[in-house]
Amino acid sequence: MTTTNHRILIVDDTPLNLKMVSAALAPGGYQIETATSGQMALDRAVSFRPDLFILDVMMPDIDGYEVCRRLRRMSAFAQHPILMLTANDSLEERVRGLEAGADDYMSKPFQPIELQARVKALLRRMSVATAPPLALVRNETLAFFSLRGGVGISTLATNLAVGLAQIWGEPVALVDLAFISGQSALMLNLPLRTTWGDLATPPIYEIDYDLLQQVLMPHSSGVHVLASAARPEQSELITAEKVAHVLSILRQHYSYVVLDLPHDFSATTLTGLDSANTVLLVLAPEIASVRATACALDVFVKLDYAPDKLLLLLNTTVEQGGLVRKDIELALHHPIAQALPYAAEAYLSALNRGVPPVLDQPNKPLGAILERWAFHLSREAQRMQRPATPTPAWQRVAQSNYARKTR
Ligand SMILES: Nc1ncnc2c1ncn2[C@@H]1O[C@H](COP(=O)(O)OP(=O)(O)O)[C@@H](O)[C@H]1O
Ligand SMILES: [Mg+2]
CATH class of the missing domain: 3.40.50.2300 (Response regulator)
Known part of the structure; x- marks a missing residue:
């Protein structure tokens, strides 16, 4: 039963x-x-x-x-x-x-x-x-996923969420669905004051936007974090239905929802993947990661995901001797949408300080790349228009584009 x-x-x-x-x-x-x-x-x-x-x-x-x-x-x-x-x-x-x-x-x-x-x-x-028709919801939900750990899912999800919040000057929801030792809050140096654990007991019908506002933790960058619980057993009562419900509320209230997913195909992970408009399938330039990516791609075909829902993202986590981009694309029969550079030191110091590079070093090479990448992943309608009051981050991106086009 x-x-x-x-x-x-x-x-x-x-x-x-x-x-x-x-x-x-x-x-x-x-x-x-x-x-x-x-x-x-x-x-x-x-x-x-x-x-x-x-x-x-x-x-x-x-x-x-x-x-x-x-x-x-x-x-x-x-x-x-x-x-x-x-x-x-x-x-x-x-x-x-x-x-x-x-x-x-x-x-x-x-x-x-x-x-x-x-x-x-x-x-x-x-x-x-209970959600309004999807056409009326102007939301982009971006899910970071890999079947192999350590390829930078949490790092990239956090930097993207912060980058989007800085560029558009509005709150962005960052949802940690890695219930066992999730790291989104840690990367932003937020204490685990409220987490998914606080949503374990309330039944689905009691979870509304007001309650979520009490549970999501605001970060100075404008990111609101739904952190994974301090102890994994606190998340055991979080069902896939509950995740679907929470995500559907967040989609109605935030223009951007970023998901930090664990390295599995559990029911809650699948709910996150289903609710995303874009799945960023992240891989490192090494054979085990390419294998894991092939496996994930295979599952996505079986789940009947539209091909344009998936973006392959190559995160260069090794300094030397990694596989070449072209060879990976050939092996996977899939283009790599974007490659991000090796930057162990910058990420390590960012992790230790709890400040993502896109936030405190937007003028250094890594921060600038991440900022432009966040702009690139923004909704097209938003990208095409100059905001009424452009943020400093938006202006930096606009200038860099201008500089590139006129060069
Ligand atoms: N481009 C990169 N270059 C060097 N190190 C990286 C890069 N991206 C991520 N890392 C490091 O790899 C480790 C794993 O990253 P993390 O985001 O926790 O991975 P995941 O969430 O996929 O398990 C972290 O120590 C992070 O700083
Ligand atoms: Mg992680």
Whole structure:
């Protein structure tokens, strides 16, 4: 039996129906409560806070349509999935149900597996549905990923987030999804005051933008960090659904969300990869890293990711004797979008001081390269226009472009 923390409220005036629906959903491991009248359903909704409702239509006091309409008027449930279950399978009934605000419709008698499948699908869509249509969200989510550790994921994610915040003069969310010994906060010298650990206990429906504002730690650069917990076991309760929910809220409130992902294909990592517009697949110029990259590319093909969602990023982590860019591209059948230079000393001192090079050394070669790279990864619409009040970082990038073009 799988367990989930999703809550379902089943409403039906016939005890036998309640029993049958509950039994059909039992294998899902949901928390189930029942109500035997429309009024009881509305009361239970407030106290039990379900993630999904299953409503019978014909009930003596308030019928299912009216319960549905009233739930839709309550802001807490305006977007929650509602499945109508009715004995009358006419087209007219279906239309009435949908007009009342139901998301799905099933007639009795039902097949348990169909009910299970529909409930699963509705719950899966829930966190997506609460977000505005993607076209309206002006967000770029950039995920840094590698199956091999030590290639610079955390280093580059941090520098990119800081670079974007400095260039555009607005907050950028940096989310550490490396739950075991994540490093985003460390790289910015932030104490682990609030972390993902603080999101472990609250159920999904209690996590909103206000709560996230208390948990994300602001850094002087304008980056807001959602750090991985100090102790890994604090993150054990963070489900993929919770990650999807948190990311969908952040996408609505930040123009840029940067993800520091661990070196695995766990459910939470996959959620991060799915929610990204751009996956920066980072590799080092050595054979093990190229192998790991080939493997990751293979998985991305199987996941049906659009080819333009992936950018290969070569991070030169070795001073000498590394593989040549052309050879790596040939081996991977994939172009390298960008190569970043070797800079062990600058990164080491940055790490020890907790100040990324893009922030305190934008005029030195490494800082300048990282700053221009952050500009390059910005949203096209934003890149094409001069900001109303350009930041110093924007002006530096603009000048360097100008200098390059006129040379
Ligand atoms: N271009 C580079 N040149 C030299 N050292 C680098 C470079 N990029 C990263 N490093 C170093 O490599 C180490 C691993 O980086 P990190 O970002 O923690 O990797 P990951 O998150 O992929 O495990 C760090 O000590 C970092 O300073
Ligand atoms: Mg890391």
